[in-house]
Amino acid sequence: MATSIYKKLVSLSNVFYNEGLEKATVRDLTGAMESLHQSLKLDKNNINARNLLGLIYYETGEVVAALSEWVISKNLKPDDNIADEYMDMVRNSPSKLEDINQTIKKFNIALNYCRQDSLDLAVIQLKKVLSFNSGFIKAHLLLALLYLQAGNWDRAKVEAKKVLKLDTGNTLARRYLKEADSMLLPGESGKLVSDIAATGNDDIIRYNSGNEMIIQPLKKSALTRTGSIWGIVLGIVLGIAASCFLILPQRIESITAGNKEKIAKISEESDSKSARIVELEQKIASMDKKMNELQSQVDSYEGVDSTSASMNSLMKAVDCYEKDSSDIEGIAEALGNVDLEVIGDSTSPEFMALYDTLMSKVGPQLATSYYNTGYDAYKAKKYDEAIANLSKAYQYDNTNVNTLYYLANSYYENKEYDKAKEKYDAVITEFPNTKTASAAETKLAEINNSGN
Secondary structure, eight states: OHHHHHHHHHHHHHHHHHHHHHHHHTTOHHHHHHHHHHHHHHOTTOHHHHHHHHHHHHHTTOHHHHHHHHHHHHHHOOSSOTHHHHHHHHHTOHHHHHHHHHHHHHHHHHHHHHHTTOHHHHHHHHHHHHHHOTTOHHHHHHHHHHHHHHTOHHHHHHHHHHHHHHOTTOHHHHHHHHHHHHHHSTTSTTOOHHHHHTTOOTTEEEEEETTEEEEEEOOOOOOOGGGHHHHHHHHHHHHHHHHHHHHHHHHHHHHHHHHHHHHHHHHHHHHHHHHHHHHHHHHHHHHHHHHHHHHHHHHHTTTSSHHHHHHHHHHHHHHHHHHOTTOHHHHHHHGGGOOHHHHTTOSOHHHHHHHHHHHHHHHHHHHHHHHHHHHHHHHTTOHHHHHHHHHHHHHHOTTOHHHHHHHHHHHHHTTOHHHHHHHHHHHHHHSTTSHHHHHHHHHHHHHHHTTO
């Protein structure tokens, strides 16, 4: 029973697919989409219907929707699927991808201008959209609607006809075309231009101007021979009026062209700034994401041991550096719990990479700050304070022999002879053939001779 129902559903799905295919061949794309959607409702695995629906989306300028259908088709049937060729056709053309990106971006900008009631700017953007993709039906329809709103019936009619040329079954385009036709001849009770032209009325004059048919009522002269003087006067008045009407439109057109040029320039600058803002927002989002990922890693180990405390401190220092790279005191305070000697080899490679990166930025400044503080404490015979600060200074900059030598002296004066011997050995090993190394050898011999 279940198998029989399934076969009926598959068969009915194929019927709708064939119906959609027939409609697509006569460019009734709207009807074809409706039939194909119905086919996929009955059988989502109908690969032919899904691929054809993607082609129709692509033809109407909706490339993202087309790619979505082809990706689903590829997942349902990985092998021997023509959807591969369709997707390669898009992916293997960088210029095509750039056009698609610009089309989507500028169409969204046009929509935002419409919401802001900036209809002139929206028209400019839609023209740019259609320069990238002349088959984008939604852009044609929106442009026709804006022309209707502005009273440009002829242009609205042209856009509606372009849509019907692409999609003969588009009811919205037919509605716009009917609206434009009805407004082209106000007072004629909604008759179309073709209807008036076909009446053969002798009271009108018909002639073509370019692609447009001009219809004018035939004006009968009221002048008689006895009124010839008035006729001459009327001719002079009409001549003056005609001159005004010839000059004024040119002036208006000049002003309008200048305004359009300014609007286009403002639009380009706005696009550039918008793109820059988006780029910066993406960078910020990327940095926030990395910070959150690192913070999540740290939080998962928080409170376990000294390594967790060091990781937390390192994250705080990075955050402080990003907020104000010159805040050396704040960075130093945040790094207070980071002691590489204590945590040893228990740190991850990512931790050390982040630590080394930070040290390359602020290490020398931190080392100098801690060295000055430690050296002052050493001179003041505050050896515990000197040891703490000089240890930090050497951690941040292990190339300063004076830091290591005074650290050893601080341990020596604090009677921590084992630590002092260790540091004097480090001076001799890491800075051989220096005066400081000779002084360290003397100190080391003094400790050994004293039996400590």
